[in-house]
Amino acid sequence: MLRRTLAASLAGVVLSFAFEPVAVAYLMPLCLAVYAVATHGVRARVGFVAGLGFGVGFYFVHIYWMSPSIGAAAWLALAGVEALFYGLLGAVSTVLQRLRAWPAWLALAWVSMETIRATWPFSGMPWGRLGFGVIDTPLAPALAYVGVNGVSLVVALLGFLLARLVLSRTLDERLASAAAAVVVAAVAVVPVVLPWTLSASGSTTVAVVQGNVPGRGDDVLVDVEGLTQNHVDATVDLAAQVDAGAVPRPDLVIWPENSTARDPFEDASIHAGIETAVKAVGVPILVGGIVDAGEDHILNQGIVWDPVTGPGERYTKWHPVAYGEYIPLRGLLARTGITEKGQLARIPRDMIAGHRTEPLTIAGIPVADAICFDIAYDDGLLAQLDHGAELLTVQTSNASFIFTDQIEQQFAITRARAIETGRYVAVASTNGVSGVIAPDGSVVARTERRTQDVVVETVDLYRGHTPGLGVANGLRLISYGATILGVAWGVLLLRRDRRGSASPVADPTAVDQPSGVGETA
Known part of the structure; x- marks a missing residue:
């Protein structure tokens, strides 16, 4: 577990380099491939720890700007909360990877994770969505066709197909994964030559x-x-x-x-x-x-x-910043005296959200x-x-x-x-x-x-409207349903295999399990 967590944490740090100020977007699929490998073939609790390590490596670096500007306490608290989402997805990943088409299932779950953490808890934090990192790459024009959520899905799918390629045990599986990645990449860059424009x-x-x-x-x-x-x-x-x-x-x-x-x-x-x-x-x-x-x-x-x-x-303003423009749970925190200290003391009144x-x-x-x-x-x-x-x-x-x-x-x-x-x-x-x-x-x-x-x-x-506006909004809802369905399916497979298995080799939770064992759909 230690090696998996260290590898995932390093991949998370590298993912932060895909965004400004370094902005090497091509690192994203590679980092997500490591994330998938680190959460493959293990129990959910191990996947959670590896995913959490990834989230800590990524988010603590990605929003480090909060520490010198807003304060170290706010940076640690927010980055810690956001890192938990990557840990929870790591646990989900261990279940979804029991499905034969798991790169697609996991890519949809990634979109679910991004959109949920962008709005919750309180006002959420949308920084670090994959779709925001493709500026100045051939994927950027696809934003007009599939929106930020759709581009996040494409980037995640490419990374997870790469992981499937690495984890495959047979030549046929490797060829299938490589071919799928090539097709996805080729389709995704079509907007470069056919950009969408409004009148x-x-x-x-x-x-x-x-x-x-x-x-x-x-x-x-x-x-x-x-x-x-x-x-x-x-x-x-x-x-x-x-x-x-x-x-x-x-x-x-x-x-x-x-x-x-x-x-x-x-x-x-x-x-x-x-x-x-x-x-x-x-x-x-x-x-x-x-x-x-x-x-x-x-x-x-x-x-x-x-x-x-x-x-x-x-x-x-629709989305005032929690603990920057208003203080959630102000009454509770006031009894501790924390609202009278540091950065929170600079927020004597709460900002109200608009809805125009x-x-x-x-x-x-x-x-x-x-x-x-x-x-x-x-x-x-x-x-x-x-x-x-x-x-x-x-x-x-x-x-x-x-x-x-x-x-x-x-x-x-x-x-x-x-x-x-x-x-x-x-x-x-x-x-x-x-x-x-x-x-x-x-x-x-x-x-x-x-x-x-x-x-x-x-x-x-x-x-x-560009197509991307409708696709992005619809994909958010689709990803929620697909994640719930995929996890339920994966759990059913696990229970079926546990009831029907008579040997350790068939145990789908085994760390050294071949990628094809226990997979379906």
Whole structure:
């Protein structure tokens, strides 16, 4: 068991290199192959330990950025919870590998694991899904056809077919596994030559403002007034450049999350600053604001601020971050005094989640908004796209992570979303990275970290849905059903073999069992 766990743990560490900042995506199938081999032919408890080792190796490295930014306690707690999912899947793997077509069953179970841990417990953590890691590879165009979940399935299936090839005892089994892997890979890269594109419904010119954060740049609360003023100044300067003919006049302007880190409806100076900026540029600004919601709660909102009518429609962040923007079980924890210490003491009020499904209308354009981590979740974007959104915006404040790899990881996720949805994405960050991403995932323009900058680009607007949006959502439900069915089938086979077996060789739980023994379907 020790060797299996060590091998799985090392594979987990290597898997983290498939994502930013190293971003060698081709490592993913190899790492998953090791995961499958480490959980093959053993009892469920051994599979759990090996899978847990994989999860610890992967997730503790993948989100290490939480430790220096949010705190070591939050990093250890979150990474530990996420690692448990890989352990549970390891136990499931030992059962599913009793089935003859186990690479497919296990790949579906992998998708189940990814989608469950992305939403639970509390708000979940979607970082580290395989589909987010294929940017700049031949698999990336497949996101438009099968979505993030479908690409995760393909990558997992390739890895598990490779494991089947290694575990096979006969030439026929090896040839079958190799042939299946070649077919899956060949089909998966067809979108490279046949990319899915939506029909353009028009175009618009969008300006993305990155005002920069005062001081070191890692705390938006150090100088709240200065933070908003930076965005006002950058927008007023943009207006001057437009008047001088140096840049085209935008139809809409995007400010980032926390561009007003204090309620703009209660703070007169911040309110006045927004009014100055919006009147100077003469077009609507999507302002990112923290808005009071009583003594105990706040809202994280994107507010459409019109130069004539003032503040109007709002989008409220769907997925506040547990222990970053709200404290689950606050009453229980308060009795221990922990909420008065460290990072938790910086969260005196809980952020309330939003549920808006209609896109915002900005300058007559239906816009799907996402605030920071929202971009990694499936539900909010899909709801707004279902109601006709033609452009995507991401308002984010990465200041807390400005010296970490989280910045590039989130930008890569955003690029994956652009391909999956078939739309341009305008990203506004307080101090990096901001930019505009095309529907094929290419970066049209981007800023540097810790700078004040403005990006102005004319982009096409698109209507309709890519196949990937529907496939990804349907595959999530299919994977749940397939995992339950596969585990039930595997358990029935185990019980049947235990009742009918008279010799140790036929025991399907034996570590040295040949891959074909006890397998069916």
